[in-house]
Amino acid sequence: MVQNSDKLHENGRDGQLKRTVPGKSTSSGSRKSRKQRRSDSSPGRLLKKLLLCLAVLCVLTWIVSGGSNDGTSDEYSGREAVEAPEDDEMPDWITQQFLPVNAYSRPGIALEQVNGIVVHYVANPGSTGWENWHYFEGLSESHERKAGAHFIIGLDGTIIQCVPLDELTYCSNSRNVDTISIECCHPGEDGKFTDEAYDSLVKLCRWLLDYYHLDKDDVIRHYDVTGKLCPLYFVEHEDAWEAFKDELK
DSSP states (O other), rough: OOOOOOBBBBTTTTSSSOOTTTTTOHHHHHHHHHHHHHHHHHHHHHHHHHHHHHHHHHHHHHHIIIIIISOOOOGGGTTOOOOOOOGGOOOEEEEOOOOOTTTTTOOOBOOOOOOOEEEEEEESTOOHHHHHHHHHHHHHHHHHOOOOOSSSOOOOOEEOSSSTTTBOTSGGGGGGGGGEEEEEOSSSSSSOOHHHHHHHHHHHHHHHHHHHTGGGGGGGEEHHHOOOOOSSHHHOOOHHHHHHHHTTT
């Protein structure tokens, strides 16, 4: 609870009665008050107020321009941004089928810089790449949730590009702003990928690492961002995850 500040009593701050000496003028007190007011409005005091306002403005500017937590780390601040590839620069083993721009699965927000690649699993055993693509497409009408991915890798290894690489997707929480997301299909509840899907994941990650001048340690799991068990098999089998990353060298 906020307490009221102490109030000046009518008989003075120290609680003792103020007395007026007979015959003594109080004009000096008035002159002192006027002098104090002039001191309060002196150039030095105004300068201090101005500097304080500037300091507050600088803090607000820092927050708006990126001082707030946007999910990226300071270690990426010196990296040079790489422009997204043009359509004719994309490998022919990638099928481009972009989702319609919508607020739920393809918001159309610019992805300014790529600092990593995030691997996911679809958590829907036995579903195909195209079934998951249509699920993302349907979110534009169902408004069920906000979700999407740059790529979906099917059970048969087909790689579908859902969103251009110069746009972010709602897939990796705080790392949406600086990563490429890859969803992988899987046949069983354990989340293990088929050999075809695994091989395509390795191939796609290698190409992205080379294009964006990244290192294998820039490939992470959704789990590494939020602690979510995704991709499940690579979370529960750390050795399999490390073996996968070793293939990206």
